[in-house]
Every structure is written in C-alpha cells, then in structure tokens.
Amino acid sequence: MVKLTIDNRPIEVEAGTTILKAARQNGIDIPTLCYFELAGMNFENKPGGCRVCVVEVEGRRNLAPACVTECMEGMVVHTHNARVINARKTVVELILSDHPNDCLQCAKSGDCELQALATKLGIREIPFKGEQSTYRKDTTKSVYRDMDKCVMCRRCETMCNQIQSVGALSAINRGFPAVVSPAFESDLGTTSCVNCGQCVQVCPVGALTLVDNVSDVMKALADPTKTVVVQTAPAVRVALGEEFGMEPGTIVTGKMAAALRRIGFDYVFDTDWSADLTIMEEGTELLHRVAKVLNGEKVAMPQFTSCCPAWIMFMEKNFPDLLDNLSTAKSPQQMFGPVAKNFFAKKIGVKREDMVVVSVMPCLAKKSEVAREEFKVNGDPDVNFSISTRELAHLIKQFNIDLSQLPEEDFDSPLGESTGAAVIFGATGGVMEAALRTAYEVHTKKTLPRIDFEEVRGLDGVKTATVDFDGLPVKVAVCHTLSNARAMMEEVRNGNPRGFHFIEVMACPGGCIGGAGQPYHHGNSDIIRKRMEATYREDAGKPIRKSHENPDIIAIYKEYYGEPCGHLSHEQLHTHYIDRSTKVEIEG
Amino acid sequence: MATIKLSECNMKVIKEICESFGNKEGELINVLHKTQGHFGYLPAEVQEYVAECLHIPVAKVYGVVSFYSFFTMTPKGEHPINVCLGTACYVRGAEKVLDALKNELKIEVGQVTPDGKFSLNCLRCVGACGLAPVMSIGGKTYGRMTPEKVKEVLAEYNN
Numbered sequence: 170m171v172k173l174t175i176d177n178r179p180i181e182v183e184a185g186t187t188i189l190k191a192a193r194q195n196g197i198d199i200p201t202l203c204y205f206e207l208a209g210m211n212f213e214n215k216p217g218g219c220r221v222c223v224v225e226v227e228g229r230r231n232l233a234p235a236c237v238t239e240c241m242e243g244m245v246v247h248t249h250n251a252r253v254i255n256a257r258k259t260v261v262e263l264i265l266s267d268h269p270n271d272c273l274q275c276a277k278s279g280d281c282e283l284q285a286l287a288t289k290l291g292i293r294e295i296p297f298k299g300e301q302s303t304y305r306k307d308t309t310k311s312v313y314r315d316m317d318k319c320v321m322c323r324r325c326e327t328m329c330n331q332i333q334s335v336g337a338l339s340a341i342n343r344g345f346p347a348v349v350s351p352a353f354e355s356d357l358g359t360t361s362c363v364n365c366g367q368c369v370q371v372c373p374v375g376a377l378t379l380v381d382n383v384s385d386v387m388k389a390l391a392d393p394t395k396t397v398v399v400q401t402a403p404a405v406r407v408a409l410g411e412e413f414g415m416e417p418g419t420i421v422t423g424k425m426a427a428a429l430r431r432i433g434f435d436y437v438f439d440t441d442w443s444a445d446l447t448i449m450e451e452g453t454e455l456l457h458r459v460a461k462v463l464n465g466e467k468v469a470m471p472q473f474t475s476c477c478p479a480w481i482m483f484m485e486k487n488f489p490d491l492l493d494n495l496s497t498a499k500s501p502q503q504m505f506g507p508v509a510k511n512f513f514a515k516k517i518g519v520k521r522e523d524m525v526v527v528s529v530m531p532c533l534a535k536k537s538e539v540a541r542e543e544f545k546v547n548g549d550p551d552v553n554f555s556i557s558t559r560e561l562a563h564l565i566k567q568f569n570i571d572l573s574q575l576p577e578e579d580f581d582s583p584l585g586e587s588t589g590a591a592v593i594f595g596a597t598g599g600v601m602e603a604a605l606r607t608a609y610e611v612h613t614k615k616t617l618p619r620i621d622f623e624e625v626r627g628l629d630g631v632k633t634a635t636v637d638f639d640g641l642p643v644k645v646a647v648c649h650t651l652s653n654a655r656a657m658m659e660e661v662r663n664g665n666p667r668g669f670h671f672i673e674v675m676a677c678p679g680g681c682i683g684g685a686g687q688p689y690h691h692g693n694s695d696i697i698r699k700r701m702e703a704t705y706r707e708d709a710g711k712p713i714r715k716s717h718e719n720p721d722i723i724a725i726y727k728e729y730y731g732e733p734c735g736h737l738s739h740e741q742l743h744t745h746y747i748d749r750s751t752k753v754e755i756e757g
Numbered sequence: 758m759a760t761i762k763l764s765e766c767n768m769k770v771i772k773e774i775c776e777s778f779g780n781k782e783g784e785l786i787n788v789l790h791k792t793q794g795h796f797g798y799l800p801a802e803v804q805e806y807v808a809e810c811l812h813i814p815v816a817k818v819y820g821v822v823s824f825y826s827f828f829t830m831t832p833k834g835e836h837p838i839n840v841c842l843g844t845a846c847y848v849r850g851a852e853k854v855l856d857a858l859k860n861e862l863k864i865e866v867g868q869v870t871p872d873g874k875f876s877l878n879c880l881r882c883v884g885a886c887g888l889a890p891v892m893s894i895g896g897k898t899y900g901r902m903t904p905e906k907v908k909e910v911l912a913e914y915n916n
Binding site: 330335336337338339340341342343350351352353359360361751752753754755756 | 816820
C-alpha cells in the first residue's frame with residue numbers, strides 16, 4: 170500500500186495505482202478527455218495524450234498527467250489549484266484551436282465531452298489561431314466519420330482493435346497530420362469494419378457519429394399514402410428512459426409504446442414478438458442439427474446464433490470457413506419485416522409498397538443489415554429504416570413529448586405480444602437462455618424443472634454451461650465482444666475440443682443493452698449492469714416466459730407458416746451468408 | 758474486403774522476409790525495412806500481404822508506414838536523387854540547387870518523373886559537409902553544387 174495526500178486528504182491505495190484512479194476511488198473528480206475505462210470489461214484507454222487531467226505534484230517541476238502517473242509514498246497532489254486550472258484551460262483552448270467548433274449543428278451537441286469541458290472551464294474565446302486539420306468525410310451505412318473533429322484520444326482505435334479485434338482503425342501519420350483512419354485512408358466500408366459502431370459509442374466528440382435516419386422516418390410519417398409500422402427491440406425499453414433523465418435501469422416499455430403512437434406510427438409493434446419467432450426457428454434448427462449428429466450424419470456443428478448483424482459481418486470477413494455453422498434464421502428485426510409486409514399487409518389490405526417498416530434498435534449495425542440485398546424484394550427493403558434508441562429519443566423530443574408524463578400503453582396486435590424469453594434477447598446470454606427454454610421442452614416434451622439459466626447470465630466475457638436434455642448433455646457457450654468471439658472461433662476452427670453444440674455471440678459489450686445505438690454510457694459500466702438487471706426484471710414479471718407458449722406465435726404458425734423451419738418459413742424467415750474475406754490473388 | 762493482387766514471385770519474397778523474422782508481429786518495422794529494401798517502396802498490396810503474413814490488421818501496418826518518414830509508398834526512380842539539406846549544405850545554397858532540380862525535372866520532392874527515370878528526395882547530412890552543398894544520384898555524390906551545374910549533372914544520365 171502507498172500513502173499520499175490528494176487535495177489535503179490522506180489517502181491509501183495499492184501500489185501501482187494511478188493518481189486518477191486513486192482520486193476517483195476517493196470521490197475526487199479529475200476531468201479527463203482521452204482517458205476511457207469500461208470497468209469490468211477489460212477496456213482501458215490511456216494514451217496520456219490530451220493532458221486535460223494534469224495535476225500538481227509537490228516537488229515536481231512540471232504538472233503530471235494523472236491518468237498515467239503512479240502514486241508514490243508521501244506524494245502531495247493538488248487536482249484543482251490555480252496553476253492546474255490555468256494549465257487545463259490552456260490545454261482545452263489548444264484543442265479547440267484545431268476544432269470546427271460548430272456545436273449548434275453538431276450531432277454530438279449535448280453529449281460531447283469536449284463541449285462539457287469547455288463549459289466547465291468557462292472558455293469564452295480561443296486565443297490561439299492556427300492551421301485547421303481537414304479530412305475527407307466518410308460514411309458507411311452505420312457510421313459517419315468527420316475527422317476534422319477528432320481530438321486523437323484514440324478510444325475508437327483501442328475499441329476497434331483491443332475489444333472488438335476488428336482492426337479497421339489505426340493512428341496514422343505523424344505530428345499535425347496524425348489522425349485515426351483505416352489503412353491508406355480508404356473508405357471505412359471497404360475495410361474489415363463490421364459496423365458494430367462501438368467506435369461511435371466511445372468517441373468523446375462528434376468525430377464518429379451514427380448515420381441519422383430520423384428525417385427519413387419523418388418523411389414517411391408525413392406521407393398520407395404510407396402505412397407506417399414500427400417495431401422496437403428488447404434492449405431499447407431498458408435504456409430509452411436515460412435520455413429523459415430517468416435512472417439507468419428504468420423500464421419504459423409502456424411509455425415508449427404510447428410515445429410512438431403519439432408520434433403517429435399507424436401500428437406500434439414489438440421486435441420482441443419476432444424474437445419469439447426467431448427462437449422457434451433457431452431452436453428448431455438446432456434440434457434438427459443435433460438429431461443429424463445423433464444419426465451419424467455430417468452437419469456443421471456447433472450452431473452459432475445469427476441475431477447480431479455485426480457478428481454476422483465479422484464471420485463473413487474473418488471466418489468464411491465457418492459460415493455453415495451460423496443459424497440460417499434471420500435476426501428478429503429481419504423476421505419482422507417479411508411478416509409485416511406479407512402476412513400483416515395482406516391482412517389489413519395494404520400493398521407491400523405502401524407499407525413502411527421502421528425499426529427502433531439499440532444498434533448501428535442494424536442500419537447496414539436493412540440495406541443487405543437479400544433482405545429486399547424487387548428493391549423494396551423488408552425493413553425500410555432502422556433508427557437507434559438515441560434517434561428515437563430525438564424524435565420524441567422533436568414532438569415535444571414528455572415521456573415521463575405518458576400513460577403505459579400496450580403494443581398493437583397481432584405482432585405485439587411477447588414473452589419473457591424475447592425480452593432477454595437484449596442481454597448477453599439471453600438468446601441462449603430463451604433458446605434453451607424452448608428447445609428443452611420441444612425436445613423432451615417435458616416442462617423445464619427451472620426456467621432461469623443463471624449460468625449463462627452476467628457480464629463475464631465467455632460463459633459456458635452443460636444442460637441435461639433428458640439424458641442428452643447439450644453444451645453451450647456465450648460470448649460478447651468480438652475479441653472473445655474471435656478466440657472462440659479459433660477454438661472451433663481447431664476442432665471444437667470442448668464439444669459445444671450451440672454458441673451465442675453478441676458483438677457489443679454486455680450484448681444489445683451495450684449497443685452503439687444506446688444512450689452514451691461515457692464509460693460507466695454500471696449503466697450497462699443496470700440495464701441488464703432491468704432486462705431480467707422485465708422477464709421475471711411476464712406472465713409467459715417461453716417463446717413456444719406465445720399465443721400469437723402459435724397462431725401465426727397455425728394460420729400462416731405451418732411449422733417452424735417449414736417451406737414458407739424457409740422462404741421468408743431464413744437467409745444465407747456471403748464470404749467477404751480478403752482474397753490473395755496471383756497476378757499474371 | 759479487398760482482393761490483394763501480387764505476382765507469385767513478389768508474394769514469395771514477402772513471405773520469405775516475414776518468415777525470416779519468425780512471422781512475429783513485433784518485427785513489423787524490420788520486416789517493412791527489408792521489404793522496402795527489396796521493392797524500393799511499399800505499395801498498398803505489399804502492405805496488405807505483409808499484414809496477412811504477420812496476422813495483423815493492415816491499418817496497423819499502414820500506421821507504421823505513414824509514421825516513419827523512412828518508409829515510402831511512392832516508387833523510387835531509376836536514378837534516385839537526394840539533396841542534402843543539412844545545416845552546412847543549407848547555408849551554402851542547397852535550397853537553390855533543390856529548386857533548380859524541381860524546375861528541371863518538373864516534379865516536387867517525393868515524386869518520380871513520369872518516365873520513371875528520376876525521383877527527388879531530401880535528406881539531412883551525408884557527412885560530406887566539406888563539399889557542401891552536396892547531392893547524390895544513386896551511389897554517386899556530387900559536391901560544391903550550384904543551380905547552374907544541375908543541368909550538366911542530369912545530362913550524364915540522359916541517354
């Protein structure tokens with residue numbers, strides 16, 4: 170242990186602790202910009218580059234960056250004296266001297282950490298005039314890059330490489346032209362990027378933002394010839410409230426449905442409904458595969474979940490040899506589309522082309538998923554627009570709706586009723602648990618002795634379990650973040666030594682609740698934890714908690730699809746994957 | 758993602774260089790050094806293939822290539838010209854020599870003439886300050902350069 174004094178308070182910390190951590194552990198706030206930590210998820214970005222966290226250490230000639238300076242015995246630290254504050258202010262002024270400062274139009278305004286610092290330090294003018302760095306703007310279907318706003322904190326680079334193991338971004342060049350970019354400054358969409366959008370979630374400023382589809386939705390809502398249908402993903406309801414000042418973990422399912430109705434959506438449906446449908450298809454597919462294995466037939470095992478479009482893209486770009494292991498079941502978003510535009514449109518007498526399907530997702534990869542060619546019929550996408558939780562919050566605010574004052578309303582029928590199994594899709598391990606609840610009962614024809622599979626819950630990077638299917642041991646694994654997924658895929662490639670049958674992967678930390686389209690958590694992993702607790706609370710409170718017991722799911726099989734993995738469901742609810750890996754070609 | 762197009766022989770060279778460093782990620786700078794020594798420069802395809810061999814993202818490779826001024830993505834000319842801009846050469850008029858070269862070759866520093874004959878670069882001190890200002894073409898050094906002598910020196914290579 171090391172004893173030191175911070176702001177006249179005696180403090181004792183473990184040797185090796187930085188001044189920043191020591192201060193935070195003791196409730197002393199030192200402002201930071203480049204520093205970023207997601208506690209408990211193995212993510213710490215501390216390039217020590219921005220110098221916003223400088224503090225005075227008595228006896229030391231210059232100021233010390235708190236994020237990379239270790240506490241020493243007897244140290245006397247001042248985090249907020251006049252010298253420190255003046256230096257900190259100069260640092261921020263210098264950063265602002267090479268920043269567009271267009272806060273009024275900036276997508277990050279209100280959520281920007283640089284803006285917050287400038288406000289806190291009372292910056293009223295920028296005394297430094299100099300060159301401005303300018304870069305080409307670049308966009309994928311999900312992520313918009315305006316690197317003129319980059320402050321070189323390198324959080325995105327750490328996220329992309331260390332946590333996601335995607336490796337699309339790196340710091341390039343040297344000195345003033347230095348910036349974070351794909352190789353050769355090429356378009357992000359042409360690289361190994363999988364559109365998970367986690368770079369956007371951690372960017373402190375407006376350099377990396379989402380591709381905003383709110384105006385597309387507004388156009389559809391204003392068009393009287395269109396029937397506009399909305400679906401909301403499981404993870405949205407446990408996070409949307411944060412945008413309206415509610416405590417993290419507040420469940421706003423009913424208020425959200427009410428808000429969507431007031432905004433003018435003609436039908437307010439639920440992606441949870443199609444999550445139940447996904448379980449029917451994906452669970453049945455798993456049982457078919459297991460039956461084939463038991464029969465000695467050759468079939469790709471283990472089966473991987475297919476709900477997460479960033480994970481799908483990751484597989485297509487990195488593990489083309491394992492594409493057959495991916496469940497062919499579409500994601501809940503993409504199952505909802507064809508059900509709405511075929512089954513439901515017919516039911517209400519609306520032509521496919523006159524129906525607009527909007528999804529509200531915690532995710533940015535979903536924006537790229539709706540644009541995939543295989544999810545279109547004659548150029549008409551099954552899901553027209555995917556907006557994020559944050560965009561929905563903006564939309565609600567534009568309509569001047571006070572979410573907290575709204576009554577709790579239900580979703581519309583018949584694509585609105587869902588079970589607890591669908592709700593937990595939002596958290597890492599949830600799809601697995603939902604699938605186990607159904608697959609067990611369908612396979613054994615017995616009622617589950619206990620419905621909660623605690624062993625696949627929680628924020629551990631990789632979780633495993635063996636579930637006894639009435640004498641048949643089913644081995645499952647659950648991973649979140651793509652670096653954990655990559656390690657698992659290498660293991661499967663090397664012969665699947667642990668003999669897994671079913672593996673769930675979600676690209677984002679914590680699963681969809683930590684998605685890139687969710688309200689910014691600014692590195693506070695407690696927020697993700699609280700969203701997770703809310704998810705399981707919502708599940709526990711549902712009268713029906715198994716997908717195969719959802720009456721509207723039973724009805725649609727009876728009325729329309731026949732049986733899971735049947736002919737019509739194969740046509741509408743299943744898909745295929747494309748090898749998008751880098752190819753080495755011999756020239757000449 | 759990308760398709761990397763390389764001739765079989767170039768592929769073999771890169772593969773061997775990477776192998777000679779044990780395909781280790783930490784040897785990236787050494788690998789790039791040797792690879793540039795072979796090709797004269799590091800075009801995108803070469804960096805892509807180095808990344809492939811070392812199992813690292815190409816963005817990281819490009820990050821290193823773009824960081825160090827030693828590495829270049831532009832091919833060198835048949836006769837690479839280097840003008841010394843070290844202190845001694847500079848005070849004795851190296852910049853005027855450089856301007857004369859730019860005028861004569863109609864290229865900027867870091868570029869190659871369209872016929873691929875000459876490339877133009879600057880460096881800091883070749884250890885021949887007594888001969889300042891100094892320039893070199895290929896392995897040959899030219900001392901006490903003047904703008905007027907530029908044409909005559911280049912003429913040596915023009916046939």
